[in-house]
Amino acid sequence: MIKGDYKTLKRVLTLTLALAIVAGGYMFEANGAGEQPSKQAPSISEINIYTPKELNARQKDLVEIGRYTASGDQGALKSTIASAIERGTLTPQEVSIAIRQLYSAAGLKQMNAALATFDQLREERPEFGADYEKMVPKQTGLSALLGNGTNGAALTKQKTEEAKEGVQYNTFRMKKPKPQNRNRSRLGKLDRELVAAAALGTRVGKNNLFSASEKSLSELGLSKYQIENLESMIFE
């Protein structure tokens, strides 16, 4: 008899506990308490002690390059590039990469015009160094045997031009830098997004496309102040 009571009491207690857990959980959800921490959590930029208030010098130069490429202001583009290289904020290779990847954001025509301006600048200012992007890759395999095709044609053209001007082909100088060295001067994802956003903003204005680009920049780590700075630079 006592044994049976104990079993019943145990069952009742277990059921009560289970009901309390279920009801408690339901009430917690009903109050919206489960969602509160994420809603009330401060943004990353507020937590960070150091939040950049504006774009740095390198980013500003990239924005200017994107802006002038899209607007087609070749004079301003030229002076911006020259100043960026002299101040070391961007290397010539980085400028070249930044312009080359603007074909969709700024348009092919504008990109080609900007590249032509940069080439002109390089001719005027030889201290900006050789354009490694344009260098002819070493021929290997079938193309080396046949001596024609894209690589072969480019090589022949280059040699002909040099022969005309009487310039000796300097293999030591024309050697491409090693990949581990080249990678140091590559544009990062944020830089590429930034220059594209600047070109896009200049070209299409403040519409949905530009907002999407801004969101992407924010995800890549740009603070809201920096995005405001970007907007003020483009839409000033």
Place this chain on the structure above:
Amino acid sequence: MRLRRKPWIDEAIHEYDSHIILSGHEEHKGKWRELFAHPERPLYMELGTGKGRFIAGMSEAYPDANFVGFEVQLGVIYYAAQKIFEGERDNAKVCLFDIAGIEEVVEPGEVDRFYINFCDPWPKAKHAKRRLTYHTFLDRYARLLKDGGEVHFKTDNEGLFMFSLEEFKECGWELKNVTYDLHSTDLPNVKTEYEEKFSKKGQPIFRLEAVKPKVQKEA
């Protein structure tokens, strides 16, 4: 620059005692200018003088500045002292010392400009901290330089130059006159032995000027 050991240099170097400091460097800490006839003039230091063509040329081109060159190898610094001595330069001296310990012999804020020419690029990534433009070295230079002091850096190694650009920028130095082919500019330049050799082969010379950051790290 590593040369074969020449035992005769141990004796011969004393001919140029007036232009070379072989020991007792700590005594000159904070007093490097007093070694010269005109201590009021700016003090420029070359880190890694080699055979001294640069320091001899610079002391001649800029008589209104005092120059001190540091070099760790006796067999090399002999030629630097010889050049300065034979050029009768009273505004330049060379010092046999390893610049890894430069803070032991130079007082903070004592120097106006550092020159680093064609230093060892230490191409392996694991040796990056030995490069003279590694951020720990840059912090040391910043402490030893006056406000507005500069570092002038020249190299033929593109990898080292790109690395240095990043390091200078990350440490907050302001860059100017960055060139990727120095010899095609009209910037004033005194060629080093190494520069002469490699530019003849068509190798471009990279150069930058960096101004000390306004806010600097504590030691």
